[in-house]
Amino acid sequence: MPATSASRPAVVYAAGDPVPTLPPEQLEKNFAEIAPALTPDAALLEANKCLYCYDAPCTQACPTHIDVPSFIHKIATGNMRGSARVILDANPMGHSCARACPVDVLCEGACVLNDRDEQPIKIALLQRHATDWALGHDYQPFSAGPANGKSVAIVGAGPAGLSCARDLRRFGYAVTIFEEKDRPGGLNSFGIAEYKMRLPLALAEAKMVLDLGVEVKTGVRVGTDVSMRQLQNDFDAVFVAIGLGATRRLGIPGEDLHGVSDALVFIEHLKSNPHRETRIGRHVVVIGAGNTAIDAATQAKRLGAERVTLVYRRGPEDMSAYEYEYELAKHDGCEFRFHTVPKAVKGKDRVTGLECVRSEVGAPGPDGKRLFREVPDSGHVIECDTILRALGQTPRDDLAKALGLHVEGSRMVSDNPKVLVGGDCMTGGAEIVNAAADGVQAARQIHELLSK
């Protein structure tokens, strides 16, 4: 979960800057959910196409191992309560995963129908159908277990923290979440492209967890406002799921100029305010080629930027963005400048361009990514008025020390068996579904530990 920290510049554009203006109706259209929900009829038709595999590969491919054939079968039989329960039982973040999971590389990619040269079952849309039903009917499938007299503190109310809290409540633990932001949800609330999922849904999903009797202390930063020692004194165990920190800096001259910002800050601002209140320039450069870079680029375009250019020092085959994200960005009219290395941000009072050189790639290096070298005399300037950094988030080293954890590479590790770590801060950055799986797993581990 990203944190607003003093070190991170607030949003890019100040009043008076030249910004594109789109009519509100157009903005609403541009940010409408990208995949429309299935109608009940279409859901029934799709559900009936599912073969109901035994030991299904879709279930194996899901980090939370949702019993996919079972929940789809229940849709087919009209058992919507049962269907929603099967999904949410395995994955407390079932709503957001239905919208934001990279299903092409997970459940839908594993569907056996792919091997019959057919389209896979639309698992994500069916999952959304069932979870939307649950929200629409105010259906709470779970209840808190009988109080067992033990308590757990969770640091961070993102997908991992919420998932852990949900299952700990079901086991009967008293749970308190400490969240530095003013509302729960983590990246679900602040970091998912607007056209994939909106804030109210993330909050409703969080509420479903909190309604089981989870105490949340928002605006409280562990390590500053309350010490880790305090938590360890007051609670039987602690689960740390604080996500990652700010986006990496470019490390080139001029990057503190007005007009250069962290892509995540841009996305968060867009999600947390009416669309027209987020301002973007007319010529935007996004540096990086991961999924966050794509989210930033497509949304800049949808806000009305005339030209959006993604700059990446390697080639398309090296991008960490998923194929369908790349396709979406191209569809939205974003340009890609591959083999292009940023060297300096140009401008006096504010950004006017990004100076780059060309690069050539060679054989893969030790990290699997191919090595590259700069091409002499290839310097050029890409004119722009906005630059968004999307080079990946950094581990929250500052907090690690305060929490008594250490960082190995980009992963936080705990040596204390009663302090568990999960989510992005443990993995170095993964999907919501991985965070949810971590949270569920942590709850199980804590339960085992404290039941001894």
Place this chain on the structure above:
Amino acid sequence: MADLSVDFAGIKSPNPFWLASGPPTNTYLQVAKAFDEGWGGAIWKTIGEPIINVYSRYGSIDLGKTRMVGFNNIELISDRPVEDNLKELAEVKRNYPKNAVIASLMVESRREAWHEIVKRTEDTGVDGFELNFGCPHGMSERGMGAAVGQVPDYTCQIVEWVKEVATIPVIVKLTPNVTDVTYIARAAVKGGADALSLINTINSIVSVDLETFSPRPSVHGKGSHGGYCGPAVKPIALHLLSAVTGDPQVKIPVSGIGGIASWQDAAEFIALGSGTVQVCTAAMHYGFRIVEDLADGLSNWMDERGHRRLEDFRGRAVPNVSKWEELDLNYHLVASIDQGKCIGCQLCWTACEDGAHQAIRRHERNNGNPVVEIIEEACVGCNLCSQVCPVDNCITMEEVPNEFPSTTWKEYMAGKGELAPRSVHFHTAEWTSKR
């Protein structure tokens, strides 16, 4: 192009596709349109005693999103005045002289009543009669329809009355709601019937509304058993058809009815001895236009197979319907999985494991290695896996040849013939304990 024309007990028709007596044959408007679209014949909706219908008449079974795989109705015979029906019958026959127009009749079980309706109807110029001894709902409570067709003596008696005055062919429509349809068929033959048709609809309650606990179709919260039809009843119809066409005591033509929706269905009925085939539910579902592919598909198939006339294959399956005790016990099959086609759904495994003979072995999914394999020594060749497999021709049943001559149960019990070796440990405690 194959010749699809038929002469059914003297009734001529350009093709074997007749609309069965029912809602699609209620009016001139409908029947004329049906003939325009290619139907060979039509049995007019049953004419007879005055009736009043209820509102809400049909119930339906959906399978997933496939509608009306089974269908039932509680509609009675024609609710139009007899005069109107007769007038339109005459008109349709006059305007469509080459099509078969048949009047379905049902009146109370009195000789005079039958004489009167037969004479009045014959004056319209229709090609034949079909006596409705099969309607299972409503009319049967009043001593008509299935109430007649369920008692051999009544069936024989009324056919005799009709034959006393009829000068055109008389078809007797049989109900499936009997213990042994051949008794009724023989009674109709004894009474002088020129032909039979079967099946009428099957007694049924199609479903129960779980909100109101009313059977469907619901009439103000109540329901009555109705006649079941549609694709789901085809196997029952084929069986009863074969019982009649295979009965040496029944030598008259039979018109097959029951779930026919495609040309393959029709070909199967004809292969089991149908002279013509009657269709109702499919026309109610998709309209008269379906006859185009019924005729086109049948004709193309006949051309491919070298059948020039329907007679070339009519009844060809009848001799192959045999008693179980006459089946060859030495014909052995084993399931075979084409691993190149297998998509790893494991439906065959769970079906065999829980529902059959535990003859499939399952492996962890691993880089394209087989996920399921047949345990040949445990396979009883039952077909289940090949039927649940969602990939065409992925699981096939292969013959396991042996040296032993065909031996039936009948022969085996008579001390003749010898059984080929079967897997020694099928279902023995030793085999199951090893698993």
